[in-house]
Amino acid sequence: MSLDSKSAAPAHPAPGHQRRSALGSVLKLRELPVILALVILVTVTAALNPLFLSEQGIKDLLLNATILMILAVGQTLVIITRNIDLSVGSILGLVAFGTGSVFVAAPNLPIIAVFGIGILFGAVLGAVNGLLITVAKVPALVITLGTLYIFRGINNAWAGGTQYFAGDRPEAFGNLSVDTILGFPVITLIAVVVVAIVAVYMLGTRPGRDLYAIGSDPEAARLFGIPVTRRVLMAFVVNGALAGLAGVLYASRFNSVGATTGSGLELDVVAAAVVGGVAIFGGSGTVVGAAIGALLLTTITSALTALRVDKFWQQAIVGILILAAVVIDRIAGVRAARKLRIAEARNV
Amino acid sequence: MTASPGSTRPGTEKRQKPGRRGAADTSTVLAVPKGRTGAARILLGRDAVMIYVLLVVVLYACIVIPRFASPVTVGFLLLDVIPTLLIALPMTLVIISGEIDLSVASIAGLTSALMGVLWQGGMPIALVLVICVLAGLVAGAFNGVLIAYLGLPSLAVTIGTLALFRGLALVVIGDNAVANFPPGLTAFFTSKIGGTGIPTVMVGVVVLIVAFAIVLHFTPFGRGLFALGYSKEAATFVGIDVARSKFLLYLATGTVSALAGIYWTLRYSSARSDNASGLELAVIAAVLLGGVSIFGGKGSIPGVLAGVLLIGTINYALKLDRVSEVVLIIVTGSLLIISVVAPNVAAAIKQARHSRRVRSAPLP
Amino acid sequence: GGGAASEGGDSEGGSGSDGEQTITFIPKQLNNPYTDVVLGGGEDGATEAGFASSEVVGPLDASASSQVSFINAETQRGTNVIVIAANDPDAVGPALEEARTAGAKIVAFDSDTNPDYRDLFVSQVNAKDVALIQLELISEQIGGEGEIAILSATANATNQNEWIKFMEEELASNPDYANIELVAKVYGDDDDTKSFQEAQGLLQAYPDLKGIISPTTVGIAATARYLSTSEYKGKVALTGLGLPNEMRPFVKDGTVSEFALWDPAQLGYVAAFAGKALADGTITGEVGDTFEAGELGEREIGDGGIVLVGPPTQFNAENIDDYDF
């Protein structure tokens, strides 16, 4: 072949647009729609019902979101690797009941130790999921649907009719979800710190980026030498640990923990991640987005109540919100793809 | 053309070094290159395992649990599993085509709510039923448009419609419950065929089962579903209309979910917004237990039938034995996990044994 | 607890012949503290009344249809007496019919079924009394005027709905309550989290709310928890039906001043004796029939086939430590 001039390679765009303006990158954020939705929702509601943004109102909004936020962050790790964990509700239930039991068995245990035990317990349950999935190489949806039942069954067998109430736990522990620092409830601050740590990890470390690569194409990741098994296992363990943390916080905030604590939570958690722009088939999305998704989902319920919207409409509206999030994400994706194509076509 | 011998047939190769046992094994395995067809294929396949497990469980229950072996069992058991059984049929096709539908139970609930309101509003029951089925069709079409034509991920979409349809059910009927359906009709839905114990409605269910089995296993459309479950792109290249196929499947899930909703309402003679809630996970568990691959492309109706009946049987047997539902939950979860883990473990053991044998063979 | 009791199901009982009578309790939902107390009384009653075996079976979720297959299985086992707290008055109907056809006696307790489907209903107390007590308590606590709301269990709960109906009627007709306005009814589905958030929503949507009535043990405890952790503690009154053990901390910290409940154990106890009398044929469930309910003495079947157990007790800071359930 006789061609050697560089200009003969026609299909590539000129790399002229590398420096992007700050505004441009904000506008390109995947999380932008959900942030906008949240801002609009809060503004409109507050305008109609000032109580919504009273000190107590804000505190309630944040408290409501806290547990779902932590769960959504964990779930995001797992979803990004093209897996899913449906058992989080059951893990949360087990750990919450476990927390209740620990306080009853050892009332003088330092609170921090109880957190440690809860997180560890969750991590172990997450590891059960992760090991089954990675070692036996079976789909996460099937395994975690299985453990959703099994963990719940164990919780039922363990707890029976026993429930532990807020009164069974030290007051300092319950106060974590009452006291505030700078207007933020303590447990919400814990959640925010968790989100921040995981976000940095996902964005700026190699193992974090590996998770995206794995979700983007698991087979390629294996061929490329990314330790897929270890990373996916880690994602499940972390998710379990976060569900464990959420379980401890649940015990701090709510009154009773027992056999059914946390049931049915799994779909809410996945919905929060989806609303926050996490692609359900892995490879893209951020934990910050998922956290905001969780905040939006819990806020919308409060907002509708505050606006005295007929309660029968509330669930339908949540459904529409989820669908809207999916559609918007899609439109954004299509537009990005079209832009790429146009950029290339011009360059032909 | 004179073909060069395939690397997969080393036994015929003159250059093949003798005494390598792995290779020798291979040639004997490959001495039957013809595939299996018909009955043999079904009886030895993955689906068959579930059928055998079902048979064993039924037998065991008959021996161990007093009164289990009776027509009464058949009746109560079938009445319990019919909603799962119904929805599992289209769900099988949906999952084989590589999608999922989490909104089925909500569609059933919406149908139930609608039925209650319309009947209470004084509409003739026949018309109520027709409208309810149409409502299911519309709900399915809504899913179908979003998933098939707008190309949105089904897991995300149906989590949304799971909430939406259940919400609409609440909007429709609120916190009311309607119970005064025509006694003849509700009685029909719990009636049995003679002394067999088989519920009369099973006749209709069987017709649906046969229809879905034929569509999936013996029609060009069904062949297309398997192909597109594995690879939508490749399916497009052989002229399969991916969007249309998927749309039709969601119509089917919508409609059958409506039927399940109607059954539910009339069997329990109670129309409420929360009817059948949580059924979606039970259906999916049964379908997956029946050997359908969650990634699409693999599965069969006989396998799914076995999966549904297996859970149903264990459920009823445990109840009859007054064993707590806790056990059922744990058993269901474990079965689900075992059903996917076991084949992989078996394959791994086989491969490990094979490798060990090959490795231990003396090298030339 | 109830869960453990249901495990021992391998007993060969239930043939139903020759006085070897069997009784099975089907609560709304297993693993619920209130239910456990009720069933505890039921077990005692069954033993004292002379049943050969007594069992507890039931669903883990309180949905309308979940009890049906348990009734079916009991029918097939030939259980003589089925005691049930219905999640839905009608959904269990056809199954109960079948059980009766097969010879079983049906006693409803705690939450009634449609009267066509049972032989009698053992009610905690006169529905109207329960409703009125709660109204009295809230009126007292808010000083006789202001907005109140109700946080109930599920939207279909038979017993709660009946009480709410009486409350609404009384509010409309009794001049003492003229200044009290019922502004909302919400449902926590007997789920701790849901009830908690419904309570929170109420306070946000109705800034002038003075008091909440929660006629369900789960609801009142969850609401109390929310109030005690928020700025509304001590400002918004709360009453309703609660378990003393669950409510103790909230009474002590001033969130709740007074609430009510009957003794749940008596409910199960009486139901067991009623079942025995039905099975023996000493009563048929007619109005006016009487039977002996062990240490609680004679009971009479009232209008609508209802047996009353006893008056509700009111719990407050003074007496709450005297009770343990």
Place this chain on the structure above:
Amino acid sequence: MTHLDGRESGATDPNAPVRRSVLTLRGALKTFGPVVALADGTIDLVAGEIHALVGENGAGKSTLVKILAGVHQPDAGEFSVDGQAVSFRNVADSKAAGISVIYQEPTLFPDLTVAENIFIGRQPKGRFGLISRAEMRRRAKDLFDQLGVPIDPDRVAEGLSIADQQIIEIAKAISLDARVLVMDEPTAALSGVEVERLFAVARRLRDAGSGILFISHRFDEVFGLCDRITVMRDGTYIATHETPAMTVEAIVREMVGRDIDALFPKSETERGDVVLRVSGLTRPGVFHDIDFEVRAGEIVALSGLVGAGRTEVARAVFGIDRYESGTVEMLGQKLRSKDPRASIDAGIGFVPEDRRKQGLVMELSVERNAALTLRHSLAKFGLISTRAEREAAETWGKRLQVKSSSPEHPVSTLSGGNQQKVVLAKWLATDPKLLIIDEPTRGIDVGTKSEVHRLISELAGRGIAILMISSELPEVLGMADRVLVMREGRITGRLDRSEATAETVMHAATAALESSR
């Protein structure tokens, strides 16, 4: 069938290393269940050489590569790096040993940016030990400058053409500064220019002391680039030769164990009536005003540089993609846009360029794949039977000599060439009037290649109209009755067989382009 024992035909002895061996594999065995993919994998790579590995489809080349890469663990055999015996448990081990691999199938992460794709797992770190994106972008740009291709490092990999994907793979591999670089058919998707650039890079790496293992089915590349050649057949090592001592014929004989027929067995055929007529076909930004016709018995080649838009035209004609204006007529009937089913019914068959993603359903059995195009015609009363499928599949499998252990096995267990045969079989089974073949011999060995060419000629001889897209100039010149040349989405040259030469085709594909700049 003749079998030549390769070891006798002037082979160098691999056991007597001339220079320092960086990598030696001897007697490697790899089985997958009943399939013996590699019976005797042997290779000896020395520092500072480019070493070709050749063999027919299914000879076990890629399997050998995956053993070197640590993807597969051999069942038997000796493996040493730098004289030290090694056994890799996974890819990471292989990487740590300095082996860098470009696989036959591109392994990019579609959601990640191009830069991140190159540096995944070893991203440059900046402050606080966190990844520095700026640095990563800069290095990626350096690499592309080196390769002379302007790919935007910040775009996501999703939607890149196969050629661009391959270039990123190459960038990734060379950025590793590995001592051993293994390239499994890196040029299959590349055009002449890019191939030349790749070769320049490869030579530079060799001169810097790396050992390079190069796999290709194109002999001009093998002979033009490589210092030594190792031949494999049927999973077994045959021989290693110094390149200058060898001829194409000798290599081919070793590869297939016999003499093969001439490539391009073109036979003159009668041209019949117009079968396909495309007029004014336009999709803005992709192709414009495409007019051409294909007659019965005629082979029309669509030539041009990679990215000229040939595939897009073919997809539009077949109905996979929509077009904005223009018409496609099949036997006088206008075809609807975006309706492949109608195209199939009208008698068009389409062998797409990406056989793994488009041509086949990889996990489906061989027979199901072969019968997929026939699902409607095999059905009786709307019902289809496995037996009918099997028979149809077997008929065509035999005709095309598809090598598979069982028709029930997934088609993914076949080698690349045999997969391509299954694709051809499934379309031939539909008895098409027009066959569109995109890159008919991509990744196909010489033996099969000549077979495919003979088949195409034979089909044309039977009156089937053939539209062939090919990036291989010799194939185009050897096979076509007429050549259409595309450039930047337009047809810039229409050449009869008599006029078509390497110069005229290349001129049409590039000349105008140069004058416009």
